[in-house]
Amino acid sequence: MDVRPHDLLWLSDREALQGDLPEWVAYWQPALPLVVRRDRDAQGRIPVGVRGPARHQRAAGWVDAAAVVRVLSPEALIDRLPHTPFYTLPPVQAALRLAQADWPWAWGVTGSLGYALATGEAVMHAGSDLDLLIRAPEPPAASALQRWQSLCASLPCRADTQLETRLGGFALAEWLRDGKVLLKTDGGPFLTAAPWETPR
Numbered sequence: 001m002d003v004r005p006h007d008l009l010w011l012s013d014r015e016a017l018q019g020d021l022p023e024w025v026a027y028w029q030p031a032l033p034l035v036v037r038r039d040r041d042a043q044g045r046i047p048v049g050v051r052g053p054a055r056h057q058r059a060a061g062w063v064d065a066a067a068v069v070r071v072l073s074p075e076a077l078i079d080r081l082p083h084t085p086f087y088t089l090p091p092v093q094a095a096l097r098l099a100q101a102d103w104p105w106a107w108g109v110t111g112s113l114g115y116a117l118a119t120g121e122a123v124m125h126a127g128s129d130l131d132l133l134i135r136a137p138e139p140p141a142a143s144a145l146q147r148w149q150s151l152c153a154s155l156p157c158r159a160d161t162q163l164e165t166r167l168g169g170f171a172l173a174e175w176l177r178d179g180k181v182l183l184k185t186d187g188g189p190f191l192t193a194a195p196w197e198t199p200r
Helices: 023-027 075-083 090-099 111-119 142-153 172-178
Strands: 008-011 034-036 046-051 058-063 068-072 107-109 130-135 159-164 169-171 181-185 188-192
Touching: 008 111, 023 058, 075 090, 075 107, 075 111, 090 111, 090 130, 090 142, 107 111, 111 130, 142 159, 142 172, 159 172, 169 172, 172 181
Parallel strands: 130 159
Antiparallel strands: 008 034, 008 068, 034 046, 046 058, 107 130, 159 169, 169 181, 181 188
16 A cells, blocks of 8 residues: 555554554544554554644554555645635644645645644644645755745744655755755654765
């Protein structure tokens, strides 16, 4: 199954969620999505994160691909922005402003807004950050990244953008500031000035 970090997954049943999980995970039901995270598994299972009812509650688990009944990408959530019951909240208004511009890449929303758009659950508030993802299999033009970041700086809430290369993900603000990043990969993070190049 072709899934990527930040994708949302729904499972066929509760028993499909595997791992050494904390007690609060009993709250989780198959009607709620799991988030694909970065990790590797010798058995080929998909690494997932469970979101709890409290902000600090996050747990790491595993699922077999055969148990996945639905996948939703961060990009697919953009179409839900005009129809969400949370329309008036600053993160939604901020994402809508980004959606009005033309960008040379696919992008989407993650974090609390992504979860709220996918589930209708009120997991964000007026002071929530906006977490964004840009798909960047090849290095984007620096001018376009600067334009994106400038617009993000003018939004009605804090916005954090992750760029997703073929190798992993990194923070756009860090890249623009330092020219090198902590690249998060399935095998762990490492510092690099070439996040599109395989380390030798």
